[in-house]
Amino acid sequence: MGGQACVFYGAAQVSKDVDLVLLAQDENFSRLLAALDQLQAKRIAVPRFDPALLARGHAVHFRCAAPGVEELRIDIMTCLRDLPPFLALWERRTVITGDRGEEFHLLSIPDLVKAKKTQRTKDWPIIELLVAIHYRENGANPCPDWVEFWLAQARTPELLAELIQRFPNEARAQTSRRPLLRLAFSGESEALRAALDAEVRAEQAKDRAYWAPLIAEFEAFRRAERADS
Amino acid sequence: MTFEEMPDEWQEWLELTPIERFRQSEQIFAQYLAIGGSLDPDPDPTSPFYDPDQWRPGAAYGRAGLRVLRRGAS
Numbered sequence: 001m002g003g004q005a006c007v008f009y010g011a012a013q014v015s016k017d018v019d020l021v022l023l024a025q026d027e028n029f030s031r032l033l034a035a036l037d038q039l040q041a042k043r044i045a046v047p048r049f050d051p052a053l054l055a056r057g058h059a060v061h062f063r064c065a066a067p068g069v070e071e072l073r074i075d076i077m078t079c080l081r082d083l084p085p086f087l088a089l090w091e092r093r094t095v096i097t098g099d100r101g102e103e104f105h106l107l108s109i110p111d112l113v114k115a116k117k118t119q120r121t122k123d124w125p126i127i128e129l130l131v132a133i134h135y136r137e138n139g140a141n142p143c144p145d146w147v148e149f150w151l152a153q154a155r156t157p158e159l160l161a162e163l164i165q166r167f168p169n170e171a172r173a174q175t176s177r178r179p180l181l182r183l184a185f186s187g188e189s190e191a192l193r194a195a196l197d198a199e200v201r202a203e204q205a206k207d208r209a210y211w212a213p214l215i216a217e218f219e220a221f222r223r224a225e226r227a228d229s
Numbered sequence: 230m231t232f233e234e235m236p237d238e239w240q241e242w243l244e245l246t247p248i249e250r251f252r253q254s255e256q257i258f259a260q261y262l263a264i265g266g267s268l269d270p271d272p273d274p275t276s277p278f279y280d281p282d283q284w285r286p287g288a289a290y291g292r293a294g295l296r297v298l299r300r301g302a303s
Contacts, residue, residue, distance in 0.1 A: 007254045008247040014257045016268050045280065059278065063268075071268040096247045104251070120275045128230055133243060136232040156230045211277040222280075 001115060002075075005106040008096055011129035017073035021107070023086045024051055024078040032076065040065035041074060046221035054078040057214055080115050081210045109134045110149050119207040124200055128155040135159065142167070152178055157192045160184040 003015025022028055029051060041062035047053045049060045057079055064072040083089060089111055096104040107115060113130050116123040131153045138146050147167050151174045154160045164171040164184050175181045180195035232240065242250065262268075273279050 004251075007250055010243045010245075010247075010250060013242065013250075014254050014261065016258075016270065045278070061278070073268060073270065096251075098248050098251070119277065120273060122273065122275075132230050132232060132235075136243070158234060159231055162231060207277075215277055218280075 001077075001080075001107045001112065004104075005112055006126055006130070008094075008104060008106055009109060009112070009130060010133050011126050017075060019075045019077070021077050021080060021086065021089065023090070024055060026051075036062055036074070038066065039069055039072075039074070044073070046218050046225060048221070049076075051078070053217075057081065057210070058217070081207065082117070083111060083114055110153075113149075113153050117203045117207065119204040119211070124155070127153070131155060132159060135163075144170075148174065151181065155196060157184065157189045157196075160192065161187075 001021045002017075002019030003012055004018055006012035007015055020032075022032060033049075039062075041064045043049060043060060044063045045061040047058050047060060054060065054076070055078060057077075059075050059077045062074045062076070064070065064074065078086065080089075089107060090105075092108045092111065094106045094108055096106065098104065106112070109130050113127050116127050116130070131150060134146070135150050135154070147163075147170045150159075150163050151167065151171055154163055160181070161184060164181065168185075171181050171185070180192060180199065183192040183195055232243065235243070242253075245253065270276075270278075272281075
């Protein structure tokens, strides 16, 4: 769902780990644990693997030791902030079929953009690229959902200027949800850049607020594990 | 940023198919490991998962297998 999906979509050239989001079902967890066992994966951080913790938004981190994947990190999650439950994500996923017959199931670009709206500075240039790539690939055949997505998520004055020129009515209809579109109409590029930066800061603040109680739990888990060891 | 504003190298990357990008990424990744690159996450204090106690100094400051393969003319 993370960096590897960005490679497939073109927004990154390499990712050092594998992030998986999966359906929280006992049978699925059994298959996951069997696969991790094959990869000789060991948990490397708190929290421990516990479906109840995953359901609260925690991620569980593993590092592999099997030949060919030594040191590879795998992160597991079952729910993501501000995203719908897994089945909705699965319904609108992107499937890439490889030249060896393998299938890669990726978060859709709109879902990946939402997942990347984090407090991490490095995620925001990726969002900018994902939206630009999606527009490039679908701009010739725009459907209403895509137009709404581009107008809601475009992150540069240049792309916003192009979008409001092509879709002025849709943009006006969306200004109540995204007030900075008014600045794109008026051509106030410096004010628009400032508003885009403010959007990032607001979203980062939301992400920090989401993680604050989880981080408090991390600390408690770390203390407990140190005490146990 | 629009596609036309992207650097040439990035435009070439986007001209590939998704599976071509994945295969190329595998090659880049193999080269990265061959020169001693680390699979530890880059230290990122803005990440909720950042734990300074777990970060191991690695590739960023040079591992035993990391050396300059080629220098540009100066």
